[in-house]
Amino acid sequence: MNIQLRQVEDGDAAWLDGWLAPVAVSVAYDDVDRSRPGASLIERLRREHGLRAQIIARDGEAAGLVVYRVGAPRPDAAIVEIIATPAALARRGSGMSAAALVEDAVRAEGVRMVYAPAPAVHGIATYFWIRLGYRPLLRGEWPCERAGVAWLVREL
Numbered sequence: 001m002n003i004q005l006r007q008v009e010d011g012d013a014a015w016l017d018g019w020l021a022p023v024a025v026s027v028a029y030d031d032v033d034r035s036r037p038g039a040s041l042i043e044r045l046r047r048e049h050g051l052r053a054q055i056i057a058r059d060g061e062a063a064g065l066v067v068y069r070v071g072a073p074r075p076d077a078a079i080v081e082i083i084a085t086p087a088a089l090a091r092r093g094s095g096m097s098a099a100a101l102v103e104d105a106v107r108a109e110g111v112r113m114v115y116a117p118a119p120a121v122h123g124i125a126t127y128f129w130i131r132l133g134y135r136p137l138l139r140g141e142w143p144c145e146r147a148g149v150a151w152l153v154r155e156l
Contacts, residue, residue: 001058001059001092001093001094001097002058002059002060003056003057003058003063003093003094003097003098003101004056004057004101005054005055005056005057005066005098005101005102005105006054006055006057007053007054007055008041008042008045008053008054008055008065010042012038012042012055012062013036013038013039013041013042014038015038015062016037016038016041016065017036017037017038017039018086019086019087020032020037020038020041020065020084021034021035021037022087023084023085023086023087024037024082024084026119027082027084027117027119027125028117028119028120028146028147028148028149029081029082029084029117030146030147031044031067031081031082032044041053041067048069050069050070050071050072051067051068051069052067052068052069052070053065053066053067054066054067054098054102056083056085056094056095056097056098058092058094063085063086063092063094064083064084064085064086064094064095064098065082065083065084065085066080066082066083066084066095066098066099066102067080067081067082068080068081068102068106069081070106070109070111072143073115073143073144074113075110076110076111076112076113077111077112077113077114077115077143078102078106078111078113078114078115079114079115079116079143079144080099080102080114080115080116080117081117082117083095083098083099083102083128095128096128096131096132099116099132100132102114103154103156106156107156111156112155112156113153113154113155113156114134114153114154114156115137115142115143115151115152115153116129116134116151116152116153116154117146117149117150117151117152118136118149118150118151118152119148119149119150120148120149120150121148126150126152129152129154130152132154133154134152134153134154135152135153135154136150136151136152137150137151137152137153141153
């Protein structure tokens, strides 16, 4: 399995529109317009400094999405907003490999702490991050409030 990341492009909007909305709902991610998630993500990328979105490519084929923010909540930190794959491609290791690639990229930019969300009602998401070496945070340590989401952190 060969996993790579590439920047989201305008042409990815239709593919993202085909699967991202229900996955975003399942992980309490509300930073995309559910009626047009791909297009709204691309609009956010154009206006929000520090926001990054990359397509997860598995063996050359689009297999998911990772969205993260560098320099938040402080200059030496990053927040992963979402790592997601279409339901048909889930649980094949693409997301875990993509998370490691994101960590490598942000480490090269001086990031030392990465925060990751896990829906409070979706235990597999918490397990996903714990397997990658993240630890759950107490509410007072969270980088931000997001309804229905708890936070984890990893020091790089």
